[in-house]
Amino acid sequence: MQLDTLNLNYWAIAPELIVSLVAVVLMLMDAFSRKGGRQANAFVALIGLIAAFVAVVRLGGLAAGGYFGGMVVIDPTRLFFAAIILIVAILAVLLAGQFLGDEGLPPGEFFSLLLFATSGMLLLTAAGDLVTVFLGLEIASITTYILAGYRRYDVRANESSLKYFLLGSFSTAFMLYGMALTYGATGTTNIEGIRQAIASESINFPALLLLGAAMMLVGFGFKIASAPFHLWTPDVYEGAPTLVTGFMGTGPKVAVFAAFIRVFIGGFDVPIAGVGLQLHNGWIHAVAVISVITMTVGNIVAISQKNIKRLLAYSSIAHAGYALVGFVTGDFAPVAFYLLAYSIVSVGAFGVIQLLARAGDQKTMIDDYAGIGFEAPALTFPLAIFLLSLAGIPSTAGFIGKFYVFKSAWVTTPSLRYLVVAAVINSIISIYYYLYPIVVIFFRPLAPGFVRPRMQKATALAIILTIIGTFYLGLLPNRLLKSMEKGQPARITANQPGTK
Amino acid sequence: MNLITITTFLPLLGAVALVLHGLFWGARGTSGEKLDGQYRLITLFFTIVNFLVSLLILAGYDSSQAGAQMVTKVAWIDWLGVSYHVGIDGITIWLVLLTTFLMPISVLASWHVTKRVREYMLFMLILETGMLGVFVSFDMFLFYLFFEVTLIPMYFLIGVWGGERRIYAAVKFFIYTVVGSLLMLVAILAVYAYNGSTTFDIIEITSNIASGKTVIPGGVRFWLWGAFALAFFIKVPLFPLHTWLPDAHVEAPTAGSIILAGVLLKMGTYGLMRFNLPFFPDISRQAAPWVMTLAVIGIIYGALVAMVQPDMKKLVAYS
Numbered sequence A: 001m002q003l004d005t006l007n008l009n010y011w012a013i014a015p016e017l018i019v020s021l022v023a024v025v026l027m028l029m030d031a032f033s034r035k036g037g038r039q040a041n042a043f044v045a046l047i048g049l050i051a052a053f054v055a056v057v058r059l060g061g062l063a064a065g066g067y068f069g070g071m072v073v074i075d076p077t078r079l080f081f082a083a084i085i086l087i088v089a090i091l092a093v094l095l096a097g098q099f100l101g102d103e104g105l106p107p108g109e110f111f112s113l114l115l116f117a118t119s120g121m122l123l124l125t126a127a128g129d130l131v132t133v134f135l136g137l138e139i140a141s142i143t144t145y146i147l148a149g150y151r152r153y154d155v156r157a158n159e160s161s162l163k164y165f166l167l168g169s170f171s172t173a174f175m176l177y178g179m180a181l182t183y184g185a186t187g188t189t190n191i192e193g194i195r196q197a198i199a200s201e202s203i204n205f206p207a208l209l210l211l212g213a214a215m216m217l218v219g220f221g222f223k224i225a226s227a228p229f230h231l232w233t234p235d236v237y238e239g240a241p242t243l244v245t246g247f248m249g250t251g252p253k254v255a256v257f258a259a260f261i262r263v264f265i266g267g268f269d270v271p272i273a274g275v276g277l278q279l280h281n282g283w284i285h286a287v288a289v290i291s292v293i294t295m296t297v298g299n300i301v302a303i304s305q306k307n308i309k310r311l312l313a314y315s316s317i318a319h320a321g322y323a324l325v326g327f328v329t330g331d332f333a334p335v336a337f338y339l340l341a342y343s344i345v346s347v348g349a350f351g352v353i354q355l356l357a358r359a360g361d362q363k364t365m366i367d368d369y370a371g372i373g374f375e376a377p378a379l380t381f382p383l384a385i386f387l388l389s390l391a392g393i394p395s396t397a398g399f400i401g402k403f404y405v406f407k408s409a410w411v412t413t414p415s416l417r418y419l420v421v422a423a424v425i426n427s428i429i430s431i432y433y434y435l436y437p438i439v440v441i442f443f444r445p446l447a448p449g450f451v452r453p454r455m456q457k458a459t460a461l462a463i464i465l466t467i468i469g470t471f472y473l474g475l476l477p478n479r480l481l482k483s484m485e486k487g488q489p490a491r492i493t494a495n496q497p498g499t500k
Numbered sequence B: 001m002n003l004i005t006i007t008t009f010l011p012l013l014g015a016v017a018l019v020l021h022g023l024f025w026g027a028r029g030t031s032g033e034k035l036d037g038q039y040r041l042i043t044l045f046f047t048i049v050n051f052l053v054s055l056l057i058l059a060g061y062d063s064s065q066a067g068a069q070m071v072t073k074v075a076w077i078d079w080l081g082v083s084y085h086v087g088i089d090g091i092t093i094w095l096v097l098l099t100t101f102l103m104p105i106s107v108l109a110s111w112h113v114t115k116r117v118r119e120y121m122l123f124m125l126i127l128e129t130g131m132l133g134v135f136v137s138f139d140m141f142l143f144y145l146f147f148e149v150t151l152i153p154m155y156f157l158i159g160v161w162g163g164e165r166r167i168y169a170a171v172k173f174f175i176y177t178v179v180g181s182l183l184m185l186v187a188i189l190a191v192y193a194y195n196g197s198t199t200f201d202i203i204e205i206t207s208n209i210a211s212g213k214t215v216i217p218g219g220v221r222f223w224l225w226g227a228f229a230l231a232f233f234i235k236v237p238l239f240p241l242h243t244w245l246p247d248a249h250v251e252a253p254t255a256g257s258i259i260l261a262g263v264l265l266k267m268g269t270y271g272l273m274r275f276n277l278p279f280f281p282d283i284s285r286q287a288a289p290w291v292m293t294l295a296v297i298g299i300i301y302g303a304l305v306a307m308v309q310p311d312m313k314k315l316v317a318y319s
Helices: A010-032 A040-058 A076-103 A108-126 A130-148 A157-187 A193-197 A206-223 A233-239 A243-247 A250-265 A274-303 A310-328 A334-355 A377-390 A397-411 A414-443 A457-475 A478-485 B003-027 B031-059 B093-107 B115-134 B140-149 B151-161 B168-193 B201-209 B218-235 B245-253 B254-279 B281-307 B312-318
Strands: A065-066 A072-074 B069-079 B082-088
Touching: A010 A072, A010 A206, A010 B031, A040 A108, A040 B093, A065 A193, A065 B093, A072 A108, A076 A108, A076 A250, A076 A334, A076 A457, A108 A130, A130 A157, A130 A206, A130 A243, A130 B201, A157 A206, A157 A233, A157 A334, A193 A250, A193 A274, A206 A274, A206 B115, A206 B151, A206 B218, A233 A243, A233 A310, A243 A250, A243 A310, A243 A334, A250 A310, A250 A334, A250 B254, A274 A414, A274 B245, A310 A334, A310 A397, A310 A414, A334 A397, A334 A457, A334 A478, A377 A397, A377 A414, A377 A457, A414 B151, A414 B168, A457 B093, B003 B069, B003 B082, B003 B093, B003 B115, B003 B168, B031 B093, B031 B115, B031 B168, B082 B093, B082 B115, B093 B115, B093 B151, B093 B254, B115 B140, B115 B151, B115 B254, B140 B151, B140 B168, B140 B201, B140 B245, B140 B254, B151 B201, B151 B254, B168 B218, B168 B245, B168 B254, B201 B254, B218 B281, B245 B254, B245 B312, B254 B312, B281 B312
Parallel strands: none
Antiparallel strands: A065 A072, B069 B082
């Protein structure tokens, strides 16, 4: 392959470069500074993430398509998912000052790990090749394992970290095996190449391709915490420090969804004839079934939870199920919008819970918050808004997210309308457990000994930003929805041969 | 600015005023009791002004013409086909007046509330905006939004300021209504899809269905009618979906009961007239005997139960 056909353009990976460089700088700062200035570190991290955000916006100016020999791609999917990840990372940095200060933990590594994780996630959204998918997945996962155990003297955090690590490695093995089988069947690891191989019906061993896709489905299903691959989620979410839970419940999930879309909708979705059609029907129905199981399991188990972090863990499983409803429409936009709405609200909720739970996450039982509703309104009213948004009450982001996903599924794929009905029934179930914390917080008498937590300015800013985001997406989503519509890859049908 | 928009959002402005007033004067150390008195007066002021504004609407309403009047239609989420479309017609003008008339009375009736006065009044004002929004919306999306928004303040009013079994009553009220309204959401989406996925405008869809431009297949029509009807029957509430009402009535603070009986229940009947009759006229005709039977059962059953109620509020609820 000629060098000039590789399309080496460093601007195409500018966001990833910026974030990883800043992460290295943060490590050096930590090594050479004497007192470990928490604020300076947070400030540098914030600047780096904002610069990366600008770089993502500027990516839109480059030609869409593959770069570095197809290892990374630029397309609307990448732009939107990368933007969501950076928003999550920025909110996490704003909230981190409070977390590290209250717990008295060293700030240096935290921010550099957070940024390394972010760079891995950004790479995942950019992946045009199975090898890049794997690279991004590993960078994002390994740093998140460490973050989960960041409070290293805490047994629960250690358990969480180890569980996450073992089960995560297990799922990565599935993923890698699936990639190897797919390579064996198609002779390429490039996602576009896989699509063309399927479209031209030049598959060596069709069974290998189906098996490879199935194993990758398991791998992705694990990482987005969809049932029946969700069993690690509650323990890991409960044990990890609350801020880290908020981060890993959103960032990695969003990134893996991007890669999931790229591989399955971009690579495997060629319903023309033969193995392509088989594969298409197979994964669409598998994902549909997984989606229904995921939301039902998540919602029903969440009802009996007494711990707010476990409740949100099961609710996040349910939300992965709703996002999968958007996934089967073969379009990235409903999924991206849904995940954006979910991520903002979720990070905000965990930011509030971090304060209510106090240092060391001592108070995470819902009953610990009895009657505090009007004692700390700056915390409880935002929490109520976040919970109502997760429940999908209109005028919040969560409602528009659900509405968009349900509408897309209902209008574009009539054969899968049962998914919408299942999702609506699940939303009804979910109302019950989202109301429960509100009942305890506002309607029960005040538990004695409540002291209002002290909020840092950066934390307040993060909560205000998430509230604004919740209502902006809930009331004025028009601009974002319109910009997402531009340049969507339409699903290839039998009449249109698979060229891009 | 259109008068309808002003009436709808004036209470919300009052809510903002309450919050700002509390932040400003609360920080200056005005005593709690004095502040509470000011909150009551501010709320009363906004509700009375709002009633006067709605009287202006009545003055401007031309009863010799059919159809919607004083219409504002602005693109809102036009990517989905949602518009901010409000107006009044011969039915809603009276419902709007009823709401704005009952609100000052409810505020006066809750003069004795001393627990968290600001939040109480805040929820009352948000509730008024929600109820008015339901009546003036001519867009299904907007209607659904306001329909759900009324739930949250009422939920808090019952849950925080209610009687002994307030938590049970509040949760029951919320879940009953949400079950119905989420099914209605699916029906709204379906009607939207059958109409070509371009608009949520109620007037446009009604005329498309009446002229036969939009045809919904027979079997589907039955289910959609059912989904809309269930949501509204729960609100009405029609026997046997009525069990949330006595609980909510008894446990709610008195002003809450006034609004519940006076306005919130009317939203159900109004919804039936706005959606079920024009969208599915044939199903509505076929279902009429059944609905009437249930209604008669409700009347007799309600009357019999009301006869033996020792509790005044429960008596009103069953009657």
